[in-house]
Amino acid sequence: QVQLVESGGGLVQAGGSLRLSCAASGSISKDNTMGWYRQAPGKQRELVAVSTSAGSTNYADRFTISRDNAKNTLYLQMNSLKPEDTAVYYCSAVSRWRTYWGQGTQVTVSS
Numbered sequence: 148q149v150q151l152v153e154s155g156g157g158l159v160q161a162g163g164s165l166r167l168s169c170a171a172s173g174s175i176s177k178d179n180t181m182g183w184y185r186q187a188p189g190k191q192r193e194l195v196a197v198s199t200s201a202g203s204t205n206y207a208d209r210f211t212i213s214r215d216n217a218k219n220t221l222y223l224q225m226n227s228l229k230p231e232d233t234a235v236y237y238c239s240a241v242s243r244w245r246t247y248w249g250q251g252t253q254v255t256v257s258s
Contacts, residue, residue: 148173148174148247149171149172149240149242149247150171150172150173151169151170151171151238151240151247151248152170152250153167153168153169153236153237153238153249153250153251153252154168154169154170154252155167155168155252156236156252156253157253157255158255158256159228159254159255159256159257160256160257162228164226164228165225165228166223166224167222167236167238169183169223169238169249170218170219170220171238171240172219173242174242175242177200177216178200179242180197180198180199180240180241181197181198181214181221181238181240181241182194182195182196182197182212182238182240183196183212183221183223183236183239184236184237185232185234185235185237186235186237187233187234187235188234190234195236196210196211196212197212198212198214209226209227210224210225210226211223211224221238225254228256230256230257230258231256232254232256233255234253234254235251235253235254236252236253236254237251
């Protein structure tokens with residue numbers, strides 16, 4: 148079992164920055180794949196960035212994923228935010244062929 152708790156979301160003006168955190172506990176280690184997804188109203192959930200044992204990939208411009216394995220915490224640094232970045236952001240982790248999800252954190256970017 149893996150538990151994921153996101154934090155750091157909120158309301159920010161366009162052009163601002165936020166850093167999301169995802170605290171992981173349970174059967175998780177540096178070798179587990181973890182990622183950030185987002186889901187805007189009326190849209191499908193989409194992958195934003197992923198961190199694996201081989202490295203990280205950021206699929207969204209202006210966003211950077213990082214990881215502190217000592218703290219079992221995943222981060223997403225979001226810069227130059229735009230209104231279209233408004234969404235619920237979810238943390239995910241893969242452990243023993245199962246994908247776990249956090250409860251999500253709302254990010255709202257005002258114009």
